[in-house]
C-alpha cells in the first residue's frame with residue numbers, strides 16, 4: 001500500500017546534475033559560476049553573529065528585499081525572496097495553478113518544470129520550438145487553445161542559450177490571459193550591448209513574474225537564495241499567503257543581500273564568463289562540434305554521429321570532466337557544457353581535441 005497521492009506515485013523526481021566525489025573533477029554540468037562569491041560575502045559570513053541565530057529570521061527578508069528593490073528600481077512589494085529560484089517556481093504553482101489546470105512550457109526547457117507541474121497535479125503542455133529553437137509564430141494562439149493558466153519561459157533559453165527579446169516578451173504578456181513566468185536564471189550572462197531588460201515591463205503588466213537567482217550570476221548555488229519580481233498584486237499572495245513562514249534563513253538573507261550589493265564584483269565575473277564563452281564557442285566550432293550562439297553561461301554543442309554524444313560524455317568523464325547529456329528528443333546528439341575557468345576550458349578543449357583527432361584517425 002502506498003500513502004502517496006496518486007500523481008506523486010506516478011511521477012519521477014527531478015534528476016540533479018551529478019556531484020563528483022573527486023574534488024579535482026572539472027564540473028561543467030550544472031552551470032555554476034566558475035568564480036567564487038565576492039570578498040564582501042566572505043567577510044559577511046566571517047562576521048556573522050552566531051548568537052543571533054536563536055531568533056527567527058525576518059520572515060520576508062527585508063534587508064535583501066531593500067537591496068533588490070534599489071537595484072531594480074522597484075519597491076519592496078515587488079520582491080519575493082525564496083529558497084533558490086526553484087522555490088519560487090513551486091510557490092507560483094501552489095498559488096496560481098489548481099489541480100488539472102494547464103501549465104505550458106517549451107520543449108525542451110528546464111527539466112524541473114514538468115516535475116513541479118506533476119507535484120501540483122497540473123496538466124503539462126509542451127510547446128515545440130521551431131527548427132532554429134525559436135518560439136513558434138502561433139505561440140499565443142497555442143496558449144489560448146490549450147487554455148494555459150501559466151506559461152513558463154526560460155530566457156535565455158536552457159539548454160540552447162538563445163534569447164527572446166523584451167519586445168517579444170511584452171507581446172506575450174499583452175496577449176496572454178494567464179500568468180507569464182519568465183525564468184531569468186541566466187540573465188546576468190547576456191551581452192550588455194544588447195541592452196536586454198524585462199524589468200521595466202513589470203510597470204506595464206500585472207501578469208508577469210520574473211525569476212532571478214543568486215545561484216549563477218552571484219556564485220551562490222550552495223546558499224539557496226532566489227527571488228521573484230512582480231507587480232504588487234501578483235506578488236502579494238506569494239509573499240503573505242503561500243510562502244513558508246520563514247522560507248529563507250538568517251545567514252542566507254545576510255549573504256544574499258551582501259552579494260547583490262556587490263554589483264561591481266559580480267559584473268566582473270560575468271564579463272570573464274562571457275569572454276570565455278566566446279573563446280570556447282570558437283574552439284568547439286573549429287573542432288567541428290557546432291555550437292549555437294549562447295547568451296548564457298553554457299553552450300549546447302552537437303557531437304558528430306561518428307563519436308556520439310553519450311560516447312563523448314563518457315570520454316570526458318574518463319578525463320575527469322563532467323558535462324551534461326540529456327537523453328531527450330532533439331538533444332540526444334548534443335552536450336551542454338558550462339563555461340568554466342580558463343584552465344578548465346583549456347582542459348575541456350584539449351580533451352575534445354584528442355577525442356576528435358582519435359576519431360578521425362580511426363576512420
Ligand SMILES: Cc1ncc(COP(=O)(O)O)c(C=O)c1O
Pocket residue numbers: 030031083084085086087110154158183185212213214215221225226
Ligand atoms: C533555468 C533554471 N531556472 C531556475 C533554476 C533554479 O536555480 P536555483 O534554485 O539554484 O536558484 C535553474 C538552476 O539550474 C535553472 O537552470
